[in-house]
Amino acid sequence: MSIETLKAEIARRYGTPSLVIDLDIVERNIARLQARCDAAGVANRPHIKTHKSPVLAAMQRDAGAKGIACQKLGEAEVMADAGHDDILITYNILGEEKTGRLGKLAGRVKMTVAADSAVVVDGLARAGEIAGRPLDVIVECDTGRARAGVVTPQEAVALAERIASHPSLAFAGFMLYPPENGVAETQSFLDTAKAGVRAAGLEPRVVSSGGTPNLPNLGKIEGVTEHRAGTCIFNDRMMMAAGVASLEDCALNLYATVVSRAAPGRGILDSGSKTLTSDSGGLDGFGLILEHPKARIAKFAEEHGFLDLTACEQPPEIGDVVRIIPNHVCVVVNMQDRYITVRGDEIIGELPVAARGKLR
Template sequence: MQEDIYNLSTPHLIIRRDVLENNIRDMALFAQSAGVSLRPHIKSHKIPEIARLQIEFGAKGITVSKIGEAEVMADSGIDDIFIAYQIIGRDKILRLVDLAKRVNVRVGVDSLYGLDILNEAFENQGSAIDVLIEIDTGLKRCGLEPGKGVIDFAKEVLKRRALNFKGIFTHAGNAYGAQNRDQVRQIGEEEGRIMARLAGELTRHGINVEEVSVGSTPTAKISGKEKGVTEIRPGNYVFYDAIQMGLRTADENMCSLRVLTTVISKPSPDRAIIDAGSKTFALDKGAHGVSNVKGFGYVVGKKGVVIERLSEEHGILDISQNHDIQIGEILEIIPNHACPVINLFDEVAYVEGSRVKGFWKIAARGKNR
């Protein structure tokens, strides 16, 4: 496979494989140097081949959001999976029971309701499942507030014979709302301190805490250094994106995921149209509130060009600051947020330079149940 990338039918998703592998290697080396385990979140890429690369470079296992993602990864041979999500609903519980028969799986919990349905299902099977309590360290999404309530909740876990309490986990997604790198650092340090302190409190109450797991790509290398943290769960780092560039977590050369798109119209000197719209880029201008992103993607090599608006199949470019855009030209775009973009495609070409080396199926796309 040596096709030129500019012969691909657009819009087309590509991964610059050398950059991808550098990103995977870099995070693995950080985890090793910090003395923490790496359990990357695969919701960002949804590709078994990339998950296996992460494990080859030293990841202990993977993290997923949904059972559907876990099933795809288990089918590909990955056997250590953390579902960092609350499993609620009879159909999902039954699928979880089946999944646990063939791979090592652990799940997140934050309610007595969740504890009871998990315990009942696994007790009926004569088995048990590992659980981690989700902690809210600032995102205000799922999770228990740090404090005595966590200790009381952990004691409730221990009362249930089919549940094995393994530890606590969090996701500092609020870092995506930071306005600068200093704020990211503050959020990451606070994330690590809260989790380490909470683990210490649990231990002082006689509760064994094996895992203190933190997440988010912007904060992983910050909270991961906190004494007492045992595991990091970054996901986006394999690709990075324009949001990470805005947060100064990454630069253009670290962004491995790109969209190739063709200029199809230039109706005025200040406006050009590309063949990629919201069905390609999604409408994300910043997860959890980041304001350091302009437009709907970063146009590589075209300083001043802004993807100003999106229709479903059209991207409207403001070229008032750079008129060097021609009909028929193929542009390379770094998405604002890689995670939803990968979920909009069936496959991605992995490339080296301008040559296509092969294709990967995005096997876990659409697995939102």
């Protein structure tokens, strides 16, 4: 099958907009991440927030990953139901409804969860009680992103001690999400925090770092035991802009159709903010159209992608199916119920985005 035949066949069988992933590239990306982690002597704990598929997570596990990371409890439940049994939730879990669910989950698979405050830690104690065995908790440390995470090593130590004070919890270590240029600050924070907890008689078994953009830093922070990378299973235009992926590393295309060419120099795609999202990722335009790299996805209505075609020598025509590399692949996956899988120009089948919509 040629790529043009593939495009026509996908449009005919499934319609557009559709998510299409090339399993050859997915497998290559999975193997490359594993090799990078192996070379750095760091366990690979891929973050499933990007793909939300237990099947893809199993491919990562089979390639050597040691467990997975989830952002939300609902994602973890889907993964556990599919047989994943070593799960880190990189997020503060709060409130009776969630600690109850977490407790049940921790009773049947190995769960670790992050926390950055005493309120969260004290709530997690209930989850550990429900689980019937100590729940592993790691302290989220902020070394420069100003998102979540304790902001000083002293707070990290105090929180570790608080975790250890609960019989239903076990202090497991630290979670980092270092800024890409923050290796030195992160090392200093981590060293002080580790010394502090050791002085208190605690041992950090796990030091988890994260981020696809941080892959070039892999192995540079001493004491890191595992790394969580999500986006690099598919890559996207942001990862290309960050210099951590090339065009050939992008495994996911959104297939879209040009539905209007009402005037010269412009057109409309059947994919708007409800498909590609308004996440610009700081880039110009909202995606790269492989067939028309000079076309600019200039703005969105909910179901309309506004094309600026003034720079195209041969602009697309009404009915043309095009392949788009999204700016930010994680949020695009989050809107669809299934992938179409291909290898090169052969259609393989469908794969559900099983944890889509698991916001809770």
